[in-house]
Amino acid sequence: MLFVQALRAACSDVGSGTIGWLAALRDPQLATAIHELHVNLDHPWAVEALARTAGMSRSAFAALFKEKTGDAPLGYLTAWRLYRTKTLLRDTSLSVQEIAVRVGYQTGTALSRVFLRREGVTPGAWRKRGQGSHSAVPTPALP
Known part of the structure; x- marks a missing residue:
């Protein structure tokens, strides 16, 4: 409710x-x-x-x-990509490289750099910590 x-x-x-x-x-x-x-x-x-x-x-x-939106188009894009990354890390066993390609990064390294800069941890560390559904909420005003 x-x-x-x-x-x-x-x-x-x-x-x-x-x-x-x-x-x-x-x-x-x-x-x-x-x-x-x-x-x-x-x-x-x-x-x-x-x-x-x-x-x-x-x-x-x-x-x-x-x-x-209160955000630049590419800022929104990055936030949405990270939101989808978190969802895939939480809900699948895909590798960081596979997730990177699905969300628009050419390499797992590129995704990891952006993820670390925005989230303070690498995607692998985020997954290992067992982040729950609340952690998959995007940073700007997204769904």
Whole structure:
């Protein structure tokens, strides 16, 4: 019940101009880009490609994305990739290299560097500590 109430409150705030991923999803152009980013997480996204997906110029897209989500497009992408990494570390026995490729990094080393910088531990250490579902919550305003 608490989760449902929190979700209702978050959804009702979206109309009042709050910042976050729900606010971004109310914009059809941003929603299209966010959907593509989520569906094709392993794609080597750049702001220009996301803007093209949204049918916008690069600068207009970046400004609107930041205004609506509170994060830059590539910051959001990194946070989403790390969220998916945590989910895969927790729910599968895939290697860090296999997870890296699934979430858009070319190597396990590249993923490990970003993960360590953002989380303070390596993906392997995070997995060994047996992080629960609460630890898979993304750092910026994501689902």
